[in-house]
Amino acid sequence: MFPDLIREEIEFEFEEIESIFKLYKRELFSRKKKPNSFEMTAYAGILHSFYSGLEKILLIISKNFDTPPSDSRWHKSLLESMSMENENRKAAISEGMKNELVNYLGFRHFFRHSYSIHLEWEEMEDLIKQIYDVWIRFKAEIIDFIKSLA
Numbered sequence: 001m002f003p004d005l006i007r008e009e010i011e012f013e014f015e016e017i018e019s020i021f022k023l024y025k026r027e028l029f030s031r032k033k034k035p036n037s038f039e040m041t042a043y044a045g046i047l048h049s050f051y052s053g054l055e056k057i058l059l060i061i062s063k064n065f066d067t068p069p070s071d072s073r074w075h076k077s078l079l080e081s082m083s084m085e086n087e088n089r090k091a092a093i094s095e096g097m098k099n100e101l102v103n104y105l106g107f108r109h110f111f112r113h114s115y116s117i118h119l120e121w122e123e124m125e126d127l128i129k130q131i132y133d134v135w136i137r138f139k140a141e142i143i144d145f146i147k148s149l150a
Contacts, residue, residue, distance in 0.1 A: 007146060009060050014139060017053040020046060021132060028131065034121050041116040047127055048111050051104040054138060058082045058092065061145070065089040075105055092145045093138065100134055103127060 021028065024046055027039075035043060058078055062068040065088045069077035083098035085091045093101070107127055111119075 006060060006064050010057055010142065013053055013057045017050065017135060020049055028128065040119045040121055040124065043124055043128055044111050044116065044119055047104065047124065048108050050131060051108040054101065057142060061092050079105060090145065090148055093141045097138060097141055
């Protein structure tokens, strides 16, 4: 049985992520030219918010079905653990999804520990282009996970 409170927490995060897409729809889906430095910083913030939201969802699952990782590499450990089944639950995300999210995690890490002057559009462009598709597939996998425990 999947507790309603956990489902509500996850659905709240779904809504928050959907809000990112609604707010930045024009910028994300109709970009025609390479962004300037200021715009790249904004894109970097969107990527950071997006991955942070996905990570919050994975943490909700981990806190309720596992022992969340607490090592110095907990972000990566969380992502890896969510793609594996254990005695308490099936895998929350597929191996393929994990492999895609590693790129967003890597960017998030870079963004948090660097200065925006070091942003390179070539490093961000594919992440931006694929962000909505990744979101739709991630959300579907999490919904399937919730249904499997209902």
